Amino acid sequence: MLPFKLVYHEGYDLRLGEHVFRSQKFRMVRDLVLAEHIAEPADIVAPEPATNDDILRVHTREWVDKVLHDKLSASERMRLEIPYSEAVVRGFWLAAGGSILAARSALKDGFGFNIGGGFHHAFPGHGEGFCMIHDFAVAIRRLQTDGAVRKVLVVDTDVHQGNGTAAIFANDADVFTLSLHQENNYPEPKPPSDLDVNLADGTGDDEYLELLDKALAEAFRRFDPELIFYIAGADPYREDQLGGLWLSIRGLQQRDALVFAETRLRGLPVAVAFAGGYARKVEDTVRIHANTVIAAREAAATARVTGANP
Numbered sequence: 001m002l003p004f005k006l007v008y009h010e011g012y013d014l015r016l017g018e019h020v021f022r023s024q025k026f027r028m029v030r031d032l033v034l035a036e037h038i039a040e041p042a043d044i045v046a047p048e049p050a051t052n053d054d055i056l057r058v059h060t061r062e063w064v065d066k067v068l069h070d071k072l073s074a075s076e077r078m079r080l081e082i083p084y085s086e087a088v089v090r091g092f093w094l095a096a097g098g099s100i101l102a103a104r105s106a107l108k109d110g111f112g113f114n115i116g117g118g119f120h121h122a123f124p125g126h127g128e129g130f131c132m133i134h135d136f137a138v139a140i141r142r143l144q145t146d147g148a149v150r151k152v153l154v155v156d157t158d159v160h161q162g163n164g165t166a167a168i169f170a171n172d173a174d175v176f177t178l179s180l181h182q183e184n185n186y187p188e189p190k191p192p193s194d195l196d197v198n199l200a201d202g203t204g205d206d207e208y209l210e211l212l213d214k215a216l217a218e219a220f221r222r223f224d225p226e227l228i229f230y231i232a233g234a235d236p237y238r239e240d241q242l243g244g245l246w247l248s249i250r251g252l253q254q255r256d257a258l259v260f261a262e263t264r265l266r267g268l269p270v271a272v273a274f275a276g277g278y279a280r281k282v283e284d285t286v287r288i289h290a291n292t293v294i295a296a297r298e299a300a301a302t303a304r305v306t307g308a309n310p
């Protein structure tokens with residue numbers, strides 16, 4: 001058994017058909033961690049969809065109404081870059097519920113995984129880049145409302161800058177946003193995070209890990225969080241179709257280990273969401289995500305951490 005929970009729901013598959021975002025990857029990660037006995041069935045818990053009240057702590061009523069009642073304009077659909085369907089809407093509500101549950105699990109067990117989510121390009125009033133609803137912003141707001149945490153650090157290592165996250169928490173001293181991403185890539189423009197690390201095309205393992213180490217040190221110098229939300233995108237991988245960095249699968253595993261070592265050192269709980277990953281071979285994306293679970297298991301074995309509110 002794992003010393004923490006994996007949150008997963010069949011509805012995470014948005015059933016997009018032929019699409020570069022292969023949302024069936026979430027099910028494939030679940031299948032792989034079970035097949036390789038990284039996790040047991042009892043380690044996996046299903047979320048409830050977030051409530052509309054939860055969603056409305058981040059998103060505008062206008063956007064939520066449009067999404068719920070299929071009233072998106074042609075340009076709004078185009079910006080989203082995924083087809084609209086009821087399965088898609090339900091998938092995003094489930095992803096937000098999943099990130100709430102993962103964050104609560106992290107406070108209890110030290111780690112909590114959403115085997116989905118990480119939709120960091122959603123803004124309060126619109127969706128873009130495959131992201132309709134900002135699941136982990138919803139989770140942060142829900143936990144703050146419950147009084148479970150106040151100060152949260154977002155560590156976003158997806159290859160694309162976390163523009164929605166930056167916009168949502170722009171003037172919020174309680175949420176520090178760190179984004180490490182490829183500079184010459186979507187999104188454009190990039191609203192400023194509290195700390196942005198703009199990486200050159202083709203950045204490889206060693207340079208990446210050094211810059212991540214420095215960025216984490218700076219974030220912890222400037223901010224004293226109670227919870228980390230780690231957005232573990234698989235798309236800095238050199239075989240990614242939507243990325244231009246040059247990380248190896250091993251380098252990505254070292255990235256995860258570095259993040260978990262830094263947080264464990266400080267006794268901080270970590271909630272994880274998966275975000276992007278568009279490798280030519282979907283199996284590579286799935287392997288990279290499963291490795292993040294293994295890295296957390298290894299970090300947890302070194303020293304069990306528990307949150308401030310068990």
Ligand SMILES: [Zn+2]
Nearest residue numbers: 158159160276
């Ligand atoms: Zn991405």
